Structures are given as C-alpha cells and as structure tokens.
Amino acid sequence: MSRSSPFFGTALMIGATFIFAMQDGISRHLAGTYNVFMIVMIRYWIFAAFVILMSMRRKGGLARAIRSERPRLQIFRGALLALEVLLMITAFVRMGLVDAPALFTIYPLLVTALSGPILGERVGWRRWASVAVGFAGVLVILRPGSGIFTFDAIFPLTSATCFALYGLLNRYVARFDGAEVTFFYTGVAGAVVTTLAGVWFWEPMLPGDWLWMLLLCATSISSHFLLIKAYEAAEASAIQPFAYLQLPFSAVLGVLIFGDVVLPNVVLGAAIVVGAGLFTLMRARRVASRP
Structure with missing residues (x-):
C-alpha cells in the first residue's frame, strides 16, 4: 500500500472511530465506580508498557524508538493527547456521556480549518462542503436549543481543540518519523502526564473490573495506532x-x-453524516484517478 492512499486512510479512520466508540462505552462503565483520573492513568501505564516492550522486540530496540527528528514535538504531541483525555473525562463527569461527546464532534471542523496553515494542505470547496454537511448532521442529532451550551462546555470544547491539534501533529511528524516512533512517544509521554494527575486518586479495584480495565487499554492502544497510520496514509x-x-x-x-x-x-x-463521508470518498477516488 502506498504512503499516500485516501482509501486506506479512510478505512483506518473508520476502524479507529469504531474502537473509540467501544472505548467510550467501557470508560462509561468503569467511571460509574472508580475515579476517572485513576482509570486514565492505569490505561496509560499499560499503554506505555506495551509500546516499550514492542520497541524492545524490534530491530534497533529502544534506541531506535527514541530516535526522533523532532523529539520535543513528539513529547508535546503525546502530552497533548493525555491532556485531551483528562479534559474529556472531566467533561463526562460534569456534563454526562451524551452532551459532552456531542460538543466534542466539532474537532473535524477544527482539523480542516487548521490543516492549511499548519500542514500546508490544499482544502477545496467540495471538501469544506462535505465537512459542513457532516456538521449539519451533528446539529440535527444535537437539536439546537437543547441547553447544553453551559459553562461546563469549555471542557469538551477545549478537549476537541487539543484532539484536532493532536491529529494534525500526527500528520506533521509522519514527515520525519515512522509510526513506531510516534506510537512510542504517544504512550510514554502520556503515561508521565497522567501519572502526575492520577496518582493522587488511587483506589483499589475489584478483580472483575481489572478485566474491563485491560480491555479498555487494548482499545486505547489499537485505536490510536490506527489513527496514526490513517494520518500517514491520507491528508488530514x-x-x-x-x-x-x-x-x-x-x-x-x-x-x-x-x-x-x-x-x-x-x-x-447519522444518515447525513454517513452521506457526507461517502461523498468525500467518491471525490477522493475521482481526484486520484486523474493523470
């Protein structure tokens, strides 16, 4: 598969969003019993352990995984994602698991708006239109006037901004580093940030809930790896x-x-959102077929 493949990137993005939905459901289950900061911290511990072990097994070991052409940017990107997760979990607590994710869906618009100045990508009017139509579908789901735009909305809105910037930085660092290096920094930098925030909220977990915790970690690792590969394969x-x-x-x-x-x-x-996505895919296929 070529490095620039809109179809492969689309498939990876769809897979990532499906796993993200599963991840939210598991988080919702665990957050009903345990402190959310501790949940995120443990998730990142296992995430970091996984990427370290994976790096050690590859040719070159940890030395190769750490060797980045933009190490400070990689650390910032990993910490930014951890901050986004903590903000979003706070939004879940303060606003619930319906209103907060609904507000979070503005992040694709932010990605499109910033992909030009940050990445130098050309965004045509058709692509803007498809994203706008998708956002209109989100508004249909939200039913404007439902009263969710309160002061607490600053948490999911800030989280969406962080995630949009994180996504763009994934695409940017892909110009210098491979996915393995980016994946390594995502886990390790995030583990440091979440430990600083979550170590103060430790509480014992039941044995059965540790199984849910491991499943949450598995969804976190796989979803973000798919997201990183999606931004490698296609324009943000x-x-x-x-x-x-x-x-x-x-x-x-x-x-x-x-x-x-x-x-x-x-x-x-949802039908409007899917329709906008299908239009974008057909448009990408038409552009790719041009000589």
Whole structure:
C-alpha cells in the first residue's frame, strides 16, 4: 500500500472511530465506580508498557524508538493527547456521556480549518462542503436549543481543540518519523502526564473490573495506532468527515449495551453524516484517478 492512499486512510479512520466508540462505552462503565483520573492513568501505564516492550522486540530496540527528528514535538504531541483525555473525562463527569461527546464532534471542523496553515494542505470547496454537511448532521442529532451550551462546555470544547491539534501533529511528524516512533512517544509521554494527575486518586479495584480495565487499554492502544497510520496514509482534511461516524457507532453501542433510546433526529443526523463521508470518498477516488 502506498504512503499516500485516501482509501486506506479512510478505512483506518473508520476502524479507529469504531474502537473509540467501544472505548467510550467501557470508560462509561468503569467511571460509574472508580475515579476517572485513576482509570486514565492505569490505561496509560499499560499503554506505555506495551509500546516499550514492542520497541524492545524490534530491530534497533529502544534506541531506535527514541530516535526522533523532532523529539520535543513528539513529547508535546503525546502530552497533548493525555491532556485531551483528562479534559474529556472531566467533561463526562460534569456534563454526562451524551452532551459532552456531542460538543466534542466539532474537532473535524477544527482539523480542516487548521490543516492549511499548519500542514500546508490544499482544502477545496467540495471538501469544506462535505465537512459542513457532516456538521449539519451533528446539529440535527444535537437539536439546537437543547441547553447544553453551559459553562461546563469549555471542557469538551477545549478537549476537541487539543484532539484536532493532536491529529494534525500526527500528520506533521509522519514527515520525519515512522509510526513506531510516534506510537512510542504517544504512550510514554502520556503515561508521565497522567501519572502526575492520577496518582493522587488511587483506589483499589475489584478483580472483575481489572478485566474491563485491560480491555479498555487494548482499545486505547489499537485505536490510536490506527489513527496514526490513517494520518500517514491520507491528508488530514480528506478523512475528517469519517470521524463523525463515532456518533452513530456510539448510539448503536448505547442501545445494545446500556439500553439508551435513539430518537428519530439521531437516525436522520447519522444518515447525513454517513452521506457526507461517502461523498468525500467518491471525490477522493475521482481526484486520484486523474493523470
């Protein structure tokens, strides 16, 4: 597969958003019993241990994984993701697991807006239009006027800004470092940040809940690795409409696992989001076929 492949990047993004939805569901389950800062800290501990062991088994070992052409930027990027997770978990606590993720969905628009000045990517009017249509689908799901834009909204909005910048930095550092190096810094830098925040909230966990914790760690590792590879394979602004798929994925998970009720506006909004993503894919195929 070539380094620049919009179709491969799209598939990776869809896979990442599906796992992100699973991750939110597991976090919702654990956060009902344990402190969220401790949950994130343990998740990053296992994440960091995994990337260290993986790096040790590869040719060149840890020395190769640490060797980055932009080490400070890699550390900043990894810490930024950890900050985003902590902000979003705080948003879950203060606003719940419906309103906070809904506000978080503005991040693809932020990626598109910043991909030009940060990455130098050309964003045409059709791509802007597809993202705007996807955002309109999100508004249909949200039902404007529902009263979720309170002071607490600063947490998911700031989290969305951090995640958008993190996504763009994934694409930027891919110009200098391989995915393995980026993956290493994601785990290690994040573990340092979350330990500083979560070590003060330690509490014992039941044996059965440790299994859920391990599953949460597995989803965290796999989803972010897929995201890193997606930004290596395609332009950031080209695959952003597919990030909206996390909403319908989460809705299905909520119905099947948590007994949530999906209203007609959610179904309509999800259909609009998927339609925008399909338009972007067809547009990318047409552009790729040009000589």
